[in-house]
Structure formats: structure tokens, C-alpha cells
Amino acid sequence: MASFAARSFVAVLRKDLLLEVRGGQSTVALGALSLLVLVVLVFAFNPAGGERGAAAAAGALWVALVFSGMLGATRAVSGESENGCIRALLMSPLDRAALYAAKLAAAFIFMAVAEAASIILMVLFFNLEFDLRVMRLAPAVMLGALGFAALATLLAGISSRLRGGDLVLPLLAVPMFVPALIAGVKASAAALAGAPLGEFAVWLKVLVAFDVLFVAAGYLLFEYVAGEE
Amino acid sequence: MTAALIEARALGKSFGPTPVLREVNLSVEAGRGAAVIGANGAGKSTLIRLLAGLSAPSAGGALLFGEPARALAPPLRRRVGLLSHQSFLYPNLTARENLEFYAALYGVDGARAAVAQWLERVALGGAADARVRGFSRGMEQRLALARALLARPDVLMLDEPFAALDADGAALAAALLREAIGRGCAVLASAHSAGAMEELGFAVFTLNRGKLVRPQASAVRQSPPRPSLARQFS
Numbered sequence: 001m002a003s004f005a006a007r008s009f010v011a012v013l014r015k016d017l018l019l020e021v022r023g024g025q026s027t028v029a030l031g032a033l034s035l036l037v038l039v040v041l042v043f044a045f046n047p048a049g050g051e052r053g054a055a056a057a058a059g060a061l062w063v064a065l066v067f068s069g070m071l072g073a074t075r076a077v078s079g080e081s082e083n084g085c086i087r088a089l090l091m092s093p094l095d096r097a098a099l100y101a102a103k104l105a106a107a108f109i110f111m112a113v114a115e116a117a118s119i120i121l122m123v124l125f126f127n128l129e130f131d132l133r134v135m136r137l138a139p140a141v142m143l144g145a146l147g148f149a150a151l152a153t154l155l156a157g158i159s160s161r162l163r164g165g166d167l168v169l170p171l172l173a174v175p176m177f178v179p180a181l182i183a184g185v186k187a188s189a190a191a192l193a194g195a196p197l198g199e200f201a202v203w204l205k206v207l208v209a210f211d212v213l214f215v216a217a218g219y220l221l222f223e224y225v226a227g228e229e
Numbered sequence: 230m231t232a233a234l235i236e237a238r239a240l241g242k243s244f245g246p247t248p249v250l251r252e253v254n255l256s257v258e259a260g261r262g263a264a265v266i267g268a269n270g271a272g273k274s275t276l277i278r279l280l281a282g283l284s285a286p287s288a289g290g291a292l293l294f295g296e297p298a299r300a301l302a303p304p305l306r307r308r309v310g311l312l313s314h315q316s317f318l319y320p321n322l323t324a325r326e327n328l329e330f331y332a333a334l335y336g337v338d339g340a341r342a343a344v345a346q347w348l349e350r351v352a353l354g355g356a357a358d359a360r361v362r363g364f365s366r367g368m369e370q371r372l373a374l375a376r377a378l379l380a381r382p383d384v385l386m387l388d389e390p391f392a393a394l395d396a397d398g399a400a401l402a403a404a405l406l407r408e409a410i411g412r413g414c415a416v417l418a419s420a421h422s423a424g425a426m427e428e429l430g431f432a433v434f435t436l437n438r439g440k441l442v443r444p445q446a447s448a449v450r451q452s453p454p455r456p457s458l459a460r461q462f463s
Binding site: 004007008010011012015018019022023082083084085087088089090091092093094095 | 282303307321
């Protein structure tokens with residue numbers, strides 16, 4: 001049974017990635033959105049480097065993460081609405097938890113690609129150096145992407161079935177993600193400012209806790225949000 | 230008495246204050262076929278959706294294999310095929326990729342060979358590696374039929390299976406349905422008119438304002454070799 005669930009997970013994820021490679025809609029849109037956010041914020045903050053510059057860069061990066069996350073999760077879930085494919089998935093022997101895990105993995109991969117591009121742009125726009133401090137951003141950003149993808153995938157399961165669901169997703173997702181967002185911005189700012197590892201690690205632990213919460217909630221609840229009609 | 234694989238018990242569905250189906254009783258046993266005909270908006274698609282477990286009834290029960298259709302365990306879901314108005318196909322995948330994806334979800338043994346065989350059977354062997362986005366509606370319907378039959382289901386529900394098919398396509402679909410019934414599959418189909426369904430030997434019922442009307446003697450042709458024993462209780 002577990003191997004069947006694993007095979008189903010692989011089949012759905014493989015299909016989503018194949019569709020993304022064919023269409024490229026999610027990654028291109030996420031990249032473009034991240035670029036737009038960073039350009040707007042770099043002109044708004046006009047950073048001059050130092051600790052304030054690091055904080056501004058961290059904030060801009062997480063704004064880009066939140067926007068791109070909403071788009072990525074919506075794409076991963078709403079893509080199934082075309083030709084009613086979500087109904088076929090729900091009727092199949094596919095375990096709903098495996099479906100959620102595959103959708104989460106797809107949204108995470110889309111976000112991770114967009115975030116990697118965003119970090120490069122952030123370093124260029126905010127006059128930072130490609131050094132160890134930027135490398136230390138990776139765990140915070142990846143944990144943030146995982147948590148937001150987990151939350152947004154669950155909520156996209158609800159919003160994709162509603163009229164005006166595109167408006168519902170940010171209204172639900174952003175307030176629920178705020179505590180993790182604060183932790184992510186703090187961790188990223190500490191990493192970019194070269195703060196001691198201890199200060200940085202505290203915020204990472206908060207991010208891990210929220211990731212566990214969001215992933216567990218999605219895993220347990222997706223069956224109900226996806227199955228109801 | 231053979232147990233019904235598809236069963237509606239006093240099944241009702243309302244959208245808000247508007248009733249769409251009222252007190253529908255119907256059962257289809259293994260190796261039998263039943264068809265529900267009616268005008269647009271009569272509730273045919275709603276009935277199929279309820280029996281497929283995709284929608285919750287407002288009253289009564291929708292059962293498959295004697296279990297509530299909404300709560301089927303995965304091993305039983307594996308035995309159900311559905312052809313809907315929507316094709317359930319991914320436009321940016323090829324015909325072969327679509328079937329291989331569903332074969333993986335249903336755990337079809339020898340998936341690659343089975344997919345190739347089904348593509349040939351629905352006369353899409355030559356378009357196997359073309360994306361579905363470029364298919365005509367008829368080609369898409371044939372591929373959707375192959376998708377529904379791929380895992381050799383024991384229960385098959387078809388919402389207007391002959392829609393968009395030309396004469397050759399309709400004959401092909403009819404042959405596949407006969408074959409499914411021949412191997413013991415219970416089939417429930419909806420259609421606008423009774424003709425093609427009577428030719429298949431299906432018991433034909435009419436949905437009128439949400440009520441399933443007992444078929445008139447002339448409307449049900451118990452054609453050999455497998456007369457339909459689908460029964461209406463009401």
C-alpha cells in the first residue's frame with residue numbers, strides 16, 4: 001500500500017513537472033513577479049548597505065517569496081481544474097494524502113526555483129556580496145518556501161473551488177503565515193548582517209515549528225477540502 | 230439474486246431550494262446495462278456524478294458495490310470507470326502520456342503495453358505522441374473512453390458516451406461497451422435519446438423533472454444475448 005502511495009506520488013509530481021517544463025507558466029510567472037517586487041522595493045528603500053540594507057534586502061526577499069508562493073500553489077492545484085482532472089484524481093485509488101504531498105512538492109519546487117533567482121537579483125539590486133552570508137540565507141528561505149507551499153497548497157484546494165478564489169487565497173494565507181514570515185525575515189536579516197549563529201538559529205527553529213504545523217495540517221485536512229462538492 | 234453493483238436508493242439532490250433529482254431508485258447488476266435519457270437539464274449528469282461519488286446526495290443513498298459511493302475505499306475506487314462531459318485529460322500531455330499517467334494511478338499491470346493496446350483500440354495509435362490540445366472533440370472523446378476502460382473496471386458510468394463521435398467512433402464505442410458488459414461490467418450511461426442505448430440492449434429509463442420514469446414496454450428492448458436486468462424500484 002505504501003509503495004502504491006509512493007508510486008502515485010511520483011506519478012502526480014512527474015506529471016506536474018512535465019507540464020511545467022512544457023508550459024513553463026509557473027516558473028516564468030514566479031520569476032517575473034519576484035523581479036517586479038525586488039525592483040519596486042529597491043527603489044523604495046534605496047539601500048546603502050550595512051545592517052539596514054541587509055534588513056531591507058531580507059524584507060524584499062520575503063515579500064517576493066509570499067507573492068510567488070501564492071502563485072505557485074495556485075498553479076499547482078488549479079492546473080487540475082482544466083478538463084475536470086481533479087475529479088478523475090479524486091475518483092482514482094490515489095490516496096488524498098499522496099495527492100497533497102505531490103502538489104506540495106510541485107509548489108515547493110516552483111518556489112525554490114523562483115527563490116534562487118530572487119536571491120541572485122536581491123544580491124545584485126541591494127549591492128550585497130556573493131559570500132558566506134548569502135549562503136546562510138538558503139536554509140531560512142527553503143524552510144520558508146516549504147511552510148508557505150504547505151499552507152498555500154491546502155488553501156488553494158479550497159480557493160480553487162470558489163468563485164473569486166484568487167482573492168480568497170491571499171486573504172487566508174497571508175495572515176496565517178505572518179508569524180512564520182516574521183521569523184523568516186528576522187533569520188534572513190541576521191544571516192545577511194553576519195549575526196552570530198545562535199541568533200540566526202533561534203529564528204530557524206521557529207520556522208521549523210511552523211513548517212511542521214503547516215505540513216501536518218495540510219496532510220490531514222487536504223482530504224476534506226479536496227473531496228467536498 | 231445477484232447483488233447490484235450500482236444502486237440509487239430514494240436518491241435526491243437539490244441545489245438550494247431547487248430539486249434536481251427526486252426519489253430516484255435504480256440498480257444495475259454485473260454484466261448489465263442501463264441508460265437514463267432526458268432533455269438538457271433533466272438531471273442525467275447530476276445522477277452520474279452522485280453515483281460516481283463526486284457529489285453528495287441531499288437525500289437517499291448512492292451506492293457502488295453496496296458501499297456509499299462517497300466513501301469508497303481505494304481498492305474499490307480502482308474498479309470504477311467514469312466517462313464525464315469533461316474529458317479528464319491534460320491538454321499539454323500527449324495521448325500516451327495521459328493514459329500512462331492514469332495507468333500509474335490505477336496500478337495497471339504492464340502499463341506501457343496496455344496503453345499502447347488501448348491507443349490502437351480507439352484508433353489513436355497514429356496520434357499517440359501528439360498533444361491532446363490539438364485533438365478534435367471526437368478524438369478526445371475516444372481517448373477519454375480509453376482512459377475510463379484502461380483499468381478494466383467492474384463498474385462503468387458514462388455521461389453521453391456517444392457525444393461528439395462520428396459514425397465510426399460511435400460504432401467503436403458501442404463495441405467497447407458490449408465487450409465491457411460481456412466480461413461482467415455493470416454499465417450506467419446517460420443519453421439524449423434512446424436509440425443507440427436500445428441497440429446495446431440497455432434498459433432505458435427517462436428522467437423527467439428529476440423523477441425517473443418507469444420505461445414503457447416499447448422503450449426497453451431486451452435484446453439478446455445479454456438482456457439488461459437493470460431494475461427500477463419506484
